[in-house]
Amino acid sequence: MPVLDNTVTVPVRLKPAIYRTLRAIADAKGCQVHHLLEHLAAGATRNTPRDPATRATAATSINVRRLHAAGHCDRVIAERLGITVHLVIQHRRRLGLRVNPDPDHPAIQITPEYTARVLELARAGIPDTDIATQVGGSRETIRKLRCEAGIKRHPGRPSKGTK
Numbered sequence: 754m755p756v757l758d759n760t761v762t763v764p765v766r767l768k769p770a771i772y773r774t775l776r777a778i779a780d781a782k783g784c785q786v787h788h789l790l791e792h793l794a795a796g797a798t799r800n801t802p803r804d805p806a807t808r809a810t811a812a813t814s815i816n817v818r819r820l821h822a823a824g825h826c827d828r829v830i831a832e833r834l835g836i837t838v839h840l841v842i843q844h845r846r847r848l849g850l851r852v853n854p855d856p857d858h859p860a861i862q863i864t865p866e867y868t869a870r871v872l873e874l875a876r877a878g879i880p881d882t883d884i885a886t887q888v889g890g891s892r893e894t895i896r897k898l899r900c901e902a903g904i905k906r907h908p909g910r911p912s913k914g915t916k
Contacts, residue, residue: 759835759836760837765790772786775789775790780896780906783893783896784839788839791837791839813834813836813840813844814844814847814848816830816834817830817834817841817844817845817848817850818848818850820833820834821845821848821850821853824853825853826852826853826854826855826856827841827842827845827852827853827855828855828857829855861889861890861891861894863890863894863898867888867890868898870888871884871888871890871895871898871899872898872899872902872904874887874888875895875898875899875902875904875907876904878907879907880907881895881896881899881906881907
């Protein structure tokens with residue numbers, strides 16, 4: 754199994770119905786399915802001894818604060834500390850820190866024209882991921898704009914395991 758940034762990549766096989774349920778839960782929480790699965794796995798192992806290097810500690814919060822103050826984005830902080838971006842975001846939010854811009858992913862200016870184009874595509878039934886690819890920005894930004902306009906999520910393409 755490949756090991757990246759002190760984490761292990763584990764392929765998971767799920768029945769399409771289970772994946773759809775997890776996707777609905779993740780969408781409702783505003784996260785992605787793999788983050789939900791990471792959270793579930795962490796919860797299932799809570800009563801077992803944890804590696805002190807990966808435990809969320811006060812030292813991690815101090816390091817997140819220090820690197821954030823130096824202007825680093827969540828992605829860079831995660832790489833430097835060897836933890837997940839999700840964990841960095843949790844620490845940053847607990848510390849009341851705002852997001853630092855990621856130089857590799859510049860922020861999209863959400864203008865009225867941008868919003869109108871996003872909503873036009875959403876009303877046409879195009880999935881959030883495809884809209885994000887076409888107009889720029891993240892799937893999360895597209896989701897927020899779509900939800901604010903009261904447009905339901907397009908079901909997207911069927912997963913490879915379905916017919």
